[in-house]
Amino acid sequence: MVSGPAGGIVGRLPAWLAPPEHDSAGRRTWRVETVALVLVGLLLAVAAINDISWSVNSSAQLVADQSTWRHYTGRDYYNVSAGALVVGRSPDISCANSSPGPPGERTQICLLIDGPIVHGLRTVVGGWRLPARTGDFPAKRYSCFGEGATKALCPKG
Amino acid sequence: MSTASAIAERERRSLVALRSGRWTSALAALLSVVIVAGVGEIVLDAAVGHTPMVPAQPAFDSWLAGFGQSLGYTVFLPTLLVTSVAYGGLILLARGRSTAVSKRWAIGLVATLQLIVFAGPVLLATDLFTNVAYAHEAVHGVNPYVHGPLALPGYPGFPYVSPDWINWASPYGPLFTLITIPAGLVGLDAGIWILKLEALVASAATLALTWRCARQRGFDPVLAIIVVGLNPLYVLYALGGSHNDLIMMALMMLGVSLSITTASSARRAASGAAAIVAGALVKATLGVMLPFLIVSKRRLAPIVGALVALAAGLVIGYAAFGSAGINLVAGLNREGHLVSSYSFASQLAHLFGKAGVYPIDHKLLTGGLVVVIVYLLWRTWRGYDWVTASGWGLVAIAVSTTWLMPWYTIWPLPLAVISRDRRLLLATLAIQAIWIVHQTSPLYGPVP
Secondary structure, eight states: OOOSTTOHHHHHSOGGGSOOTTOTTHHHHHHHHHHHHHHHHHHHHHHHHHHHHHHHHHHHHHHHHHHHHHHHHTOOOSOOEEEESSTTSSOEEEEEESSSSSTTSSOEEEEEEEEEEETTEEEEEEEEEEOTTOOOOGGGOEEEEEHHHHTTOOTTO | OOHHHHHHHHHHHHHHHHHHHHHHHHHHHHHHHHHHHHHHHHHHHHTTOOBTTBOOOOSTTGGGTTSSOOOOHHHHHHHHHHHHHHHHHHHHHHHHOTTSSOHHHHHHHHHHHHHHHHHSOOOSOSHHHHHHHHHHHHHTTOOTTTSOGGGSTTOTTGGGSOTTTTTOOOOSOHHHHHHHHHHHSSOHHHHHHHHHHHHHHHHHHHHHHHHHHHHHTTOOHHHHHHHHHTOHIIIIIIITTTOTHHHHHHHHHHHHHHHSOSSOOHHHHHHHHHHHHHHHTTOGGGGGHHHHHHHHHOSHHHHHHHHHHHHHHHHHHHHHHHHHHTOHHHHHHHHHTOOOTTSHHHHHHHHTTOSSOOHHHHHHHHHHHHHHHHHHHHHHHTTOOHHHHHHHHHHHHHHHOSSOOGGGGGTTHHHHTTOSOTHHHHHHHHHHHHHHHHHTGGGGSOOO
């Protein structure tokens, strides 16, 4: 333990954690620095935990969206994309081939998915089809249904 | 108390101490085995082939193939966690009881880990292949400070260079590129071995100099090399990826060793500053240490030593690579604008509800870093240990950079173990622990 006139928290610290004797800045500076360091450390720890939590939730949602696509279409394909239609907003979108083949090489079925995860699945609220070998551009969407049609997400209808 | 009972009490206490010593030694041995087994498992599994954790690479270490299973995150992350916990336990044992880990055991353990990783495949990053490509560029008349590896016609190592860097000119100092030139004179496999060997030698030099500095400053050198040489991020990431940070750190510790001797002559202070400049000519980040050394010494010698080394380095760099080769700030600026998901800056941005790091955040972080460095310089001027202040400077860079790589967190470690301010060691290990825990997120939920 550190002995000395400072007392308080600094005085109760084990010797190996106490301010070095030759540190001329004094115990008050040392204490302020230590508090600042602890606060920064806590902030970084909270940020990391927040990131982990976000990552776990996102993963759970992506897996649920992939399962929902497979369940809804009755196709047990491995390559099912899942993500946000607009970043930070719902609904999410999940697409995959309508028949076996390399990813994106067949006509695509895209589903708009929303709501909480219930028994590993979420609710399909709409969708559309896309021609093979094209990205999900509004002009390419066809056979829209649900919110795909009501929210005018498919210019072709 | 009678004489007989006093003797009996003394004997009882020695017996308890002996048993306790045996237990701690046995526990230390067990933790050492866990660390070696963990690192061995990762290396053997990595030798099986390319996975997200193991970059695609030529089969230069084929003798190891067939012993493990493909290295996925479900093996890597728990192994990293267990190894890290064992590492923490070993530090506590070695700190609390100096006899728990003998000098011979510590050196043998550190050497074993280094050799296991050296014998295995390149782990967790493709930088080594990019550096071999830069060496080939330098040898074949293509300036690596102007062109990325893509400018090298018919280069057989293209498949192993990350597409992210194929067009990037070298961000490193000219001294590093010159050191790597032998790798450009030989075939791809031999070039890889040369850079792996350079990393191993640099690591050994870093550890030897850390040992020396710890003794110079009156610390337990065994504990010092345990903290640095067994550190999972040091072993698996820095040495596993053969990163040039190890060369930078060897020069850093050479500079410190020359500067902290009790009989610190002007020549030694100048040589110490020159070594730090040489380190900055490998990777410019190390330049942050120089002001602390100069402010601390308050004499002309380190300034002269730094200027002479800088002038020599710039002349050689200019002769070899032209003006682009001596623009040390260009590489830092380019990397400074990149954002890695590993970085604390990204995590803080997410915490505050932002999708990522924006240009204004870069400016805020740079401003914060400048404030911290100025404060540390003021503290050093008032008598704070310049080695510790340099360590804090490196911690601040690692925390504030938006392009954090795991091996950046090892920079302050050798300085922390020779610092009387133990907060530096705690802070360095804490940011490493936070980083490791953050990496383990795939273990806590389903993976798409």
